[in-house]
Amino acid sequence: MIKKRQSLDILPGFEDFLRQIGVSSFDSDFDELLKQAQNTMQAQQSKGSYENHAPHRWEDPIIAKIVQPGETVIDLGCGDGELLVRLVYERNARVQGVETNEDAVVRCIERGMPVCHEDLYHILSVVPDQSFSYAVLEQTLQTLQEPLQVLDGMLRVAKRSIVSFPNFAHWSVRLAFSLGGRMPVTSALPHEWYNTPNIHLCSITDFLDWVNKANVRICQAWVLVEGKVEEFGQPNHNISAEQAMFVIERKTDADGHAGKKP
Amino acid sequence: MEKTTFSSTPKRTEKSSNAAANKPTTSAKRKAYDAPDSLRSVGMTRPKQLVLADEKHPFRLDSGKLLAPMTVEYETYGELNPDHSNAILITHALSGDAHVAGWDAAASSSFRPWRQKRPGWWDDVVGPTKAIDTNRFFVICANVLGSCYGTTGPSSSNPATGRPYGLDFPIVTVGDWVRMEALLLDKLGICQLYAVCGGSLGGQQALEWALAFPDRVLKCIVLASGPKLPAQGLGFNAVGRHAIMHDGNFNNGNYYDKGHKPPHEGLIAARMLAHITYLSGQGMDTKFGRRVQNEHTEQGGFNAEFAVESYLNYQGRSFVERFDANSYLYITRAMDYYDAAALWGDGDLVKACSRIRAEVMVVSFSSDWLYPPEESKTFVSALMQNRIPVTYVKVESNYGHDAFLVEADKVGQLLRAFLLSPTIARRLADQGKGGTP
Numbered sequence: 001m002i003k004k005r006q007s008l009d010i011l012p013g014f015e016d017f018l019r020q021i022g023v024s025s026f027d028s029d030f031d032e033l034l035k036q037a038q039n040t041m042q043a044q045q046s047k048g049s050y051e052n053h054a055p056h057r058w059e060d061p062i063i064a065k066i067v068q069p070g071e072t073v074i075d076l077g078c079g080d081g082e083l084l085v086r087l088v089y090e091r092n093a094r095v096q097g098v099e100t101n102e103d104a105v106v107r108c109i110e111r112g113m114p115v116c117h118e119d120l121y122h123i124l125s126v127v128p129d130q131s132f133s134y135a136v137l138e139q140t141l142q143t144l145q146e147p148l149q150v151l152d153g154m155l156r157v158a159k160r161s162i163v164s165f166p167n168f169a170h171w172s173v174r175l176a177f178s179l180g181g182r183m184p185v186t187s188a189l190p191h192e193w194y195n196t197p198n199i200h201l202c203s204i205t206d207f208l209d210w211v212n213k214a215n216v217r218i219c220q221a222w223v224l225v226e227g228k229v230e231e232f233g234q235p236n237h238n239i240s241a242e243q244a245m246f247v248i249e250r251k252t253d254a255d256g257h258a259g260k261k262p
Numbered sequence: 263m264e265k266t267t268f269s270s271t272p273k274r275t276e277k278s279s280n281a282a283a284n285k286p287t288t289s290a291k292r293k294a295y296d297a298p299d300s301l302r303s304v305g306m307t308r309p310k311q312l313v314l315a316d317e318k319h320p321f322r323l324d325s326g327k328l329l330a331p332m333t334v335e336y337e338t339y340g341e342l343n344p345d346h347s348n349a350i351l352i353t354h355a356l357s358g359d360a361h362v363a364g365w366d367a368a369a370s371s372s373f374r375p376w377r378q379k380r381p382g383w384w385d386d387v388v389g390p391t392k393a394i395d396t397n398r399f400f401v402i403c404a405n406v407l408g409s410c411y412g413t414t415g416p417s418s419s420n421p422a423t424g425r426p427y428g429l430d431f432p433i434v435t436v437g438d439w440v441r442m443e444a445l446l447l448d449k450l451g452i453c454q455l456y457a458v459c460g461g462s463l464g465g466q467q468a469l470e471w472a473l474a475f476p477d478r479v480l481k482c483i484v485l486a487s488g489p490k491l492p493a494q495g496l497g498f499n500a501v502g503r504h505a506i507m508h509d510g511n512f513n514n515g516n517y518y519d520k521g522h523k524p525p526h527e528g529l530i531a532a533r534m535l536a537h538i539t540y541l542s543g544q545g546m547d548t549k550f551g552r553r554v555q556n557e558h559t560e561q562g563g564f565n566a567e568f569a570v571e572s573y574l575n576y577q578g579r580s581f582v583e584r585f586d587a588n589s590y591l592y593i594t595r596a597m598d599y600y601d602a603a604a605l606w607g608d609g610d611l612v613k614a615c616s617r618i619r620a621e622v623m624v625v626s627f628s629s630d631w632l633y634p635p636e637e638s639k640t641f642v643s644a645l646m647q648n649r650i651p652v653t654y655v656k657v658e659s660n661y662g663h664d665a666f667l668v669e670a671d672k673v674g675q676l677l678r679a680f681l682l683s684p685t686i687a688r689r690l691a692d693q694g695k696g697g698t699p
Contacts, residue, residue: 072649094651095651096646096651096652102655105655106676106679108653109653109655109676109679109680110679110682110683111683111684112683112684113683114621114651114652114653115653115654116646116652117654117655117656118639118642118654122639123646126642126643126646127646128647128649131646131649
C-alpha cells in the first residue's frame, strides 16, 4: 500500500520529519487528493451544489446477491429488520437479528423476523463456532467500544463476515479537517463531535492494515464513490470512496499459513 | 446508538378493587375495567368442566401414581376456525385460574364472590381487538392440576376415602399439567396450537409445551420465566410452605371438615412473602416508601403502621378468601421441581432445547428478581446454540416480576406483533433441518 509522492524527495528530510510526527505510511499523494476534489467539484457544478448522499442501505442489494438460497445469516445491529426481510423473501435465508433499539425490535417481531434484544458482545459470546454462513455488521463497526472483539467474534461464529463502514480518509473528510480545522461533518459522518456515536472511525487503509495483521482474507469488497457502487481495487479508493464494504474470512491452513492466530 | 426505553406507565398498580375496610389507601387508581357489554370484552363467561380420566382410564402422573377421576375446569373465548388452526393456549401462574378474561356469570356471593368485582386475570390483554384478539383466535385456558379452581386438587374428594385428599393428593408436576392440557385439546379437536403463551409458572408450562409436544406448537411465548426456578426462588417457596405447614390449624393438611379452621395465618404469611418477590425494591420504594398508613401510637407497637405493611396484610387476607393452603403447597412444589434441562437433556439445557420446533419469543423484565433476565438468557442462549432462531426482548420496568401483568400495554404490543407476524422463520427453520416431520 505504501506509495509516496515523488515530490516528498524534493524537500530533504521532510519524510523523516513526517515519520517523527507520526505519519508512518503514505497511501496516496496530495495531488491525488486535490485532483479528486477538483473532479468532483466540476462534475457537481452543473447541479449547483455538492450532494454526495449514499443511497439508503446501499449494501443490502449486494448482500442479497452474495447470500445463496438456504444460507444462514446473523445481522448484528439489524435495525428494523430490512435486510433480514430481504434475505428471507429473496434468498430463502435463515436469519437471526440482534438489535438494542427497542422500537426497532418490535418492528422486527411484527415482520416475523427473529430478533434478540441484546448487545452484540453477549450474543457473540453464546453463539457456537461457525453457526452461520454470514455475519453482517452494517455501518456499526465505528460505533463499537471493542471493534476487534466483535470482528473476531464474527469470524468465529460465521464462515464469512460482511462489514461496512464510512471511510474516514475520504477526500471531503481530509479537506474538512486539514483546511477547516474542525471535526469533519459530511454526509457519511453527519454528526457533530459531541453527539457522534462514532468512536472508532477508520479509513479503508486502516482496515486493510488490520486485515493484514489479523490472519484474515478479503473475499470481495465494494466501495461507494460519489453515490455509486464500485468494486474495490483502485489505488485511490482510500481518497475517493465515501464508504466501504468488505467480505472477509479467516485464513485457513490451506492458504499456506502456519495456522490460526491464537 | 440511541436508546429508547419502553414507556412504563401502567394503568394498574393495585390488582384489586375490593373496597374492604382495611383496603390500603395507597392503591393507585387503575383504568376502568371493560364492562361485560363493552366491545373490547369477551363478555359474560362460564367455566366449563370435562372429566379427562376415570377409574377405567386413569391419568398417569410423572410420579408414577395414577389419578382418577381427573376433572379439568377450563374456559374458552372466540371461535375455533374450520381447520382448527387458530387456537391459543394460555397457561396461568401460581395463584391463577382458567378465568382469563370477561366476567364470570357463575360467580355469586357464595361461589367465587371475588369474581363479581373484577374480570379475568388477563382481561387487559385478552378480548376482541386486544393483543390476544378473540375475534381472530380461539383462546383456551385450563386450571392446573392441584389447584383449587375446579380442576382436581387436594381439596377434591378422594374416591378411596370419600373425603378430600389433603396431603394424600399425589405430587403433580408441570409436565403433568401440560399432558393434562394436551388431553383437553384432544377432546376439543385441536391437534396443533397456533400458540402457547404464559407468564411466570405459566411460562414454564409454555416452555414445557414446546419441549414435550414440539410438533403441536407453532409459536411459544415465555414471559418472566425460565427453564428453572433459581435457588433464591426455591428459598422463598420453602419459607411460604413452612409458614403454612407450621400453622396451628394445618393438621397435616386435614382441615376441610366443618368446624375445622384452615391454616389461614400460614397462607397469609406465605402470600405476603410471595408478594414481596413479585415487586422490586425500587418499585416498593416508589409505591410506598416509608409512608405511614396508621399513625404511630406514642409508645410505638406492632400493628400495621407503614403503608407497605398494610398493603401486604391486605394482599394476604384477601388471598385466603380465594385460595387453598394445600393447593399452595402442591403448586409451589411443581414450580420448584420444574427443570427443563433435567427433564429433556440429562441436565444439559442445550441438548433439551434441540427438541424445540416452535418459534419462540422470550420476554424478561429488568427488575424481576424471581425469574431474573439472566434466567431467560440461559434459555435464549441454549436455543442459539442449537441454531434455532429466537426472539428475545428485555423490557425495562420497575414492577419486578409482576411486570408481566402490570405492563399490559408493553407486553400486549409484543404479543400482538409476535402473534400476527408471518411464520416464515419457522418454515425456513424446518427447511434448514431437512424438512418437517
